[in-house]
Amino acid sequence: MKRRDFIKILGAGALINPITSIFASPARKLDYDKWNGFRLSYHVTLPNTGKRARLWLPLPDSTDTKYQITLGNIWDGTNKIAQFNKLKNSNSPVFYAEWNHPGERHLTVSSIVKTSHHFTDLERATNDSKYTPATIKPFLNATRLLPLDGIVRQTAINITSEYGATSPIEKARAIYNWVITNTDHNSDLSGRGSGDIKFILENKVMSGKCVDINSLFVGLCRASGIPARIQYGIRLNESELHPSLSRLSDVTQSQHSRSEFYVNHIGWIPVNPADVNKVIKLENLAHDHPSIRNLQKKFFGTWEMNWASFNHLNDVELTPTSTARKLPYFMFPHAEIDGQALDSLDPNNFSYKITSSLLIGTGATF
Numbered sequence: 162m163k164r165r166d167f168i169k170i171l172g173a174g175a176l177i178n179p180i181t182s183i184f185a186s187p188a189r190k191l192d193y194d195k196w197n198g199f200r201l202s203y204h205v206t207l208p209n210t211g212k213r214a215r216l217w218l219p220l221p222d223s224t225d226t227k228y229q230i231t232l233g234n235i236w237d238g239t240n241k242i243a244q245f246n247k248l249k250n251s252n253s254p255v256f257y258a259e260w261n262h263p264g265e266r267h268l269t270v271s272s273i274v275k276t277s278h279h280f281t282d283l284e285r286a287t288n289d290s291k292y293t294p295a296t297i298k299p300f301l302n303a304t305r306l307l308p309l310d311g312i313v314r315q316t317a318i319n320i321t322s323e324y325g326a327t328s329p330i331e332k333a334r335a336i337y338n339w340v341i342t343n344t345d346h347n348s349d350l351s352g353r354g355s356g357d358i359k360f361i362l363e364n365k366v367m368s369g370k371c372v373d374i375n376s377l378f379v380g381l382c383r384a385s386g387i388p389a390r391i392q393y394g395i396r397l398n399e400s401e402l403h404p405s406l407s408r409l410s411d412v413t414q415s416q417h418s419r420s421e422f423y424v425n426h427i428g429w430i431p432v433n434p435a436d437v438n439k440v441i442k443l444e445n446l447a448h449d450h451p452s453i454r455n456l457q458k459k460f461f462g463t464w465e466m467n468w469a470s471f472n473h474l475n476d477v478e479l480t481p482t483s484t485a486r487k488l489p490y491f492m493f494p495h496a497e498i499d500g501q502a503l504d505s506l507d508p509n510n511f512s513y514k515i516t517s518s519l520l521i522g523t524g525a526t527f
Contacts, residue, residue, distance in 0.1 A: 191278040191401060191465060198232075198275045198520035199397045201412075201469065203256075203494065205238075205513045207266040211499040213259070214266050217479050219393070219471035219491050220245075220254040221274040228279035228466055231272060238268020246480050248491065253472035255491070257481060273520070276397070276466035281430045283330060283462050293388065297423050300388035304475040306355065306489055307380040312362045317384035329387050333422045333430070336381045337461055341434050342449075343367055344374050346442040352506045353416055356391075356475075356489060371435035372490065375420040378434055388423035393492040394470040397517040402465055406436055413508050413515045416492045419464055431464040 201221060207214045223231040234256070236243055242259035260266045303309040317336070320326075324335035345368040354369040356376035361367065375391045382389035396415040400406035419436075421429045437457050440446075446453050477491040484500045493505035494513050503511050 191280070191463070193278050193280050196275050196277045197398070197466075198273065198522065199469070200271055200273055200518045200520055201395070201397060202269060202271040202516045202518075203513060204269050204516065205267060205494065205496075205511075207260070207496055207503075207511075208498065209264070209266060211501075213261055213499055215260075215483065215497045216240075216256075216258040216268075217483065217491075217495045218256040218258075218270055219493075220256055220270075221272050221394070221469040221471060222252075223254045224252055228277050228464070229469060230275045232275065234270065234272045236268060236270045239265050240268055243268075244481075248472065248474060249478040249480050251472065251474055253474055253491075255480060257479075274397075274469050276469060278466045279431050279464040281427065281462045283430070291425065293423075293425055297388045300390045300423060301383050301386065303383070305487075306357045306359075307376060307383065307475065308359050309380065309384040311359070313358060313380050314384045316362055317381045320381065321385055329422075329424045330430075332385050333382055333387055333389075333424075333432075334461060336378055336385065337432055337434055338457070340374060340378050340381070341437050341457055344369065344377065344434075344438060346370065346374075346435070346438040348442060353418060353492065371418045371439075374435040374438060375418050378420050378432065379422075382422050389420060390473040391418050391420050391475075391490070392470040392473050393418045393490050394468055395492070395515070395517075396468045398467040398519055400465060400467050406439070406465070406467075410516055410518065411514065412517045413513070415515070415517075417468060418490075418492065419468070419470075430462055432462065433460040433464060436460065 203218050205216060207216065220234060221231045222229060234245055236256065238258065240258040240260050244257045246255050246257055247253060248255050256270050258268055320335050320339045321332045326332040326335040347368040347370060350370050353371050354373035356372040358376050358380040361373060361377065379389040379391050394417060396412055396417050419431065419433050421431045423429050437453065437460055440456065441448060441453055472491060475490055477488040479485065479495065483495065484497060485495065485502055494511065495505055496503045496511065508514065
């Protein structure tokens with residue numbers, strides 16, 4: 162069996178803690194040739210108040226990749242204005258709707274997306290190119306919540322020096338391991354975190370959710386001269402690895418981010434530190450538990466694609482322009498009534514519901 166076809170996610174170390182669900186079977190594998198199709202649907206009803214209501218929805222990335230393809234989008238509702246757009250200065254898709262009349266404000270937007278598990282075999286990878294493409298260089302830049310100087314820069318230097326890391330892959334691995342060891346998943350936080358890495362490091366608030374943990378990885382990579390970015394998206398289906406890592410059907414609160422870094426000649430390499438820490442929390446295991454170390458190793462270079470990416474943008478300007486100015490990231494629905502934003506983290510009062518269904522066959526349409 163070739164490594165490119167299957168990778169054993171848990172391996173023999175899974176038997177160390179047989180009563181723990183994620184480690185119950187040593188034979189769990191991800192099939193990297195199999196494609197799954199999903200229908201992702203937003204069901205939105207906005208309050209019938211004010212004169213003008215506006216809505217923006219993040220959609221699965223419509224750019225074909227080797228692991229995700231969007232086959233199309235469709236909408237139906239009471240709105241008179243509807244647009245499938247791109248976010249400013251990007252190819253990332255967004256749906257926009259507007260109501261300028263009294264009456265019910267509801268709509269449904271559906272996307273068909275296909276995914277295949279994503280894996281980079283770093284044992285076979287070589288880095289024989291010094292040239293970084295111009296399109297990749299922006300992922301070395303600082304953003305408002307990802308400063309690259311001061312404590313961020315010094316922490317990155319300390320990590321790579323401590324691990325004796327010299328190559329980009331060695332440095333990224335050192336940062337990845339450090340982030341997992343020194344942070345914790347905080348299930349009590351609302352949303353997915355702020356991603357304010359300077360605040361996290363200066364105040365030693367080393368617990369958070371996926372955006373915080375991935376932001377630390379990305380910021381420390383960029384401060385080390387390694388292009389990196391966060392991919393913001395949503396879980397679509399039950400996980401083959403652990404029941405906590407997604408749900409079936411109702412995915413209203415299943416928004417999730419992941420991260421990746423870029424190495425010349427190899428390309429974008431997926432990593433998933435946040436889910437390692439989530440399993441640590443839910444299984445009540447120590448960071449140095451042998452089975453966690455095994456999972457941590459496997460998730461450096463792998464994404465389980467029961468998840469779809471929306472975009473990799475920070476400091477997001479919605480299109481058409483909203484009164485929100487720049488959002489730190491765009492992963493949740495955003496709505497405004499007469500210029501006042503609704504709470505995107507409160508789907509019941511917003512209100513919206515997001516559903517996902519697994520489709521049979523590879524040529525599914527609406």
